[in-house]
Amino acid sequence: MRALARIVAEADGRSGTRLARLRGEPPLQLRHTPDGSGAATVHLIGSAAGPLGGDDLRIEIEVGAGAVLCVRTVAASIALPGRDGARSRVSITADVAAGGELRWLPEQLVAAAGCHHLAVSTVELAEGARLLWREELICGRHGEQPGNAVISTSVGYGGAPLLRQSLSVGPDTPGWDGPAVLGAARATGSLLHVDPTLASAGPQVLGPSAVRMPLTGPASLVSATAADAHSLRGYLEP
Secondary structure (H helix, E strand, O other), X not given: OEEEEEEEEEEOOOOOEEEEEEEOOXXXXXXXXXXXXXXXXXXXXXXXXXXXXXXXXXXXXXEOOOOEEEEEEOOOEEEEOOOOOOOEEEEEEEEEOOOOEEEEOOOOEEEOOOOEEEEEEEEEEOOOOEEEEEEEXXXXXXXXXXXXXXXXXXXXXXXXXXXXEEEEEOOOOOOOOOOOOOOOOOEEEEEEEEOOOOOOOOOEEEEOOEEEEEEOOOEEEEEEEEOOHHHHHHHHOO
């Protein structure tokens, strides 16, 4: 299955944000869910199981100057194997103008046994833009080993690289469950915070398996591992 979802958020001139475009294709259904704030909140609703092997799903996001957009999902996504062993792919591209803000706060991605999944995110921030970007990966459902999953994220700020990171788990990645990567943990994730007003601070230990690190530029990154999704989320709440 191939599908495209597109969100364009613009300032409405009244200290709020309007959605200039909100378009989805099954299984990427979009719903505007106003919360009474000046931000526009959109929930992504999966209208079918998956992503399944062979799916190619794309999400495009554009946030204009002065606009604030929050994107959430209503449930976790479960990457599932296809009949022919084909890879599933989810691609997210986002552009945020100066003075704009994007909050990408979805539920977890679960790499089910037998899956072959690739998630690629590319975010470009103009100087003066703000970002909250959360990613969480759960390695297998209860009592099962994960399939193969690759999570790759690239973020630029003001035309320069800010973050480049990639994680591979599953049987095709030797050592993914060794002490140099996840060890005994079956949940891992990160929360990237970019804000031009962010005060400079050194590394901060948040727990036995979580740390906040400053990045070059007005940004910090929380990286964490945990035994389960609930414990992981405790480290990655904005």
